[in-house]
Amino acid sequence: MWKPPERIKYTAVEDDWPSATEAAASRLFSPVQVGPLVLTQRTWVPAMVPWRSNEEGEVTADVLQWYERFARGKPGAIVVEATGIRDIPSGPLLRIGSDRYIPGLKKLVDVVREASDGQTRLLIQIIDFLPIRRRPDPEKFLRRFLPVGDHHRQALDMPGASEEAVREALLALEPEALEATLTPKEWEDMQMGYRERVTDTHIKGIAQLPQTLPELFANAARRAEQAGFDGVELHYAHAYTMASFLSATNTRDDGYGGAPENRVRLPLEVYHAVRAATGEGFAVGCRFLSDEIIDGGNRLADACYFARCFAEAGMDFLSLSRGGKFDDAKQPKVGWAAYPYTGQSGYECMPGYISDQQGPFGRNIAPVARIRETLRAHQLPVPVVVAGGIYGFSAAEDILVSDQADIIGFARQALADPDWFEKVRTGYGPAVTVCRYSNYCEGLDQKHKQVTCELWDREALDEPGVALTADGKRRLIAPQWTGQE
Helix, strand or coil: CCCCCCCEECCCCCCCCCCHHHHHCCCCCCCEEECCEEECCCEEECCCCCCCCCCCCCCCHHHHHHHHHHHCCCCCEEEEEEEECCCCCCCCCCECCCHHHHHHHHHHHHHHHHHCCCCCEEEEEEECCCCECCCCCHHHHHHHHCCCCHHHHHHHCCCCCCHHHHHHHHHCCCHHHHHHHCCHHHHHHHHHCCECCCCCCCCHHHHCHHHHHHHHHHHHHHHHHHHCCCEEEEECCCCCHHHHHHCCCCCCCCCCCCCHHHHCHHHHHHHHHHHHHCCCCCEEEEEEECCCCCCCCCCHHHHHHHHHHHHHHCCCCEEEECCCCCCCCCCCCCCCCCCCCCCHHHHHHCCCCEECCCCCCCCCHHHHHHHHHHHHHCCCCCCEEEECCCCCHHHHHHHHHCCCCCEEECCHHHHHCCCHHHHHHCCCHHHCCCCCCCCHHHHHHHCCCCCCCCCCCCCCCCCCCCCECCCCCCECCCCCCCCCC
8 A cells, every 4th residue: 555755643533522412403413405315414424345245246144234233323324335237246246237136235225224213324336347357477477368469479570480489488588678578558467467448449348338337327226226225326436437437547539538528428328327217216426536646637627527517417416535546556466456545546545544744634625625615606506425534523513514515424434433423423422433544444455355443353252143254353343332331
């Protein structure tokens, strides 16, 4: 993971918790209209992938237990993790690409409704992503996977040579010479692992994305509505397909790349397809980036433009993140896939307690405030969700009172203490377990291990009925809070 060169260590401390009376009078614990929905409070648990599903992408007992634990804290809304819209193998990630997933997702909805006493609205984030493969062993890549062509023979001055002879010659080259011999894409495939991009329009499926994705997203949203979800969050952020269409790095020449109005075209078409496939009482919004934090990528001005486009189209909410791109990801180990949270853009998405002069807390607040200001200047009242290093009541309340955002997202803080919302609302703020921002959870995610928090995953491992990880060394959910502490 990239770290700022300053290496300043910060500690998350909150000592200004409200009484129950003060909380009841606060903006944070006041209702807010989100399209057709009313949230009982302005708190939001953003989508986080916990690696609790199975290879079929089903709602497992671990998935139910995970979301039930968050629901007991009764936040205003929970957004279920990024859930794939295609019915294709994608590891232990939730899927919604077939009607066979509806019964399991309905169980998830029912569990959250019951655990939160009906107080928490439940949305599901739906996502498309393109193929990415693990970084290959260089020798295996050159011996087996690299398609040998005449451009290799020409570069090696081996006209008419056999494929085997060319492979042996490539294996004998020093790294600098090998890089000069391979195409940039071949070199990247060997160094980083194969990855498809939205600009790879020579691939039929990539060229046809504008024709296929609206229906895929619409069908996924329809299933979510049938399962009982209150709405969907279209995943237009980070390293994935829709964010890549929005990105300034999208140079497609088919009317879906280049100028900002072309890059936003498919995201708007997807939204309209989803809206047409769902009912009036179903909320539809999106998550996108305030800044891509990569060379040649989108900046705040782009985000302001896209926000206005989305709001004018009728989206019910806009949730802002930042960074998290493949473009500056660190080289993975052989046998591992590239992870889009290892470069500077990844740090900006999930800043840790080792930071720069700005610090790790609330780095997304000012950009989001600018986006919201742009919307209000055009009389667009769509609610805006801000997230990123927000852990205390005072900071959250200040953001709302100063009209920098309308809803506060608590991701890592909710993982550290799923009861944050009930503790603060009922005057037990001093009992909150504050996130350390060590990114222990992010490290587990990078290794595709079940995500837990270091602040509670070793507590009371012998507690009756506690669910443990496969190795028995960590508990899977936070201990229960009795409300007496």
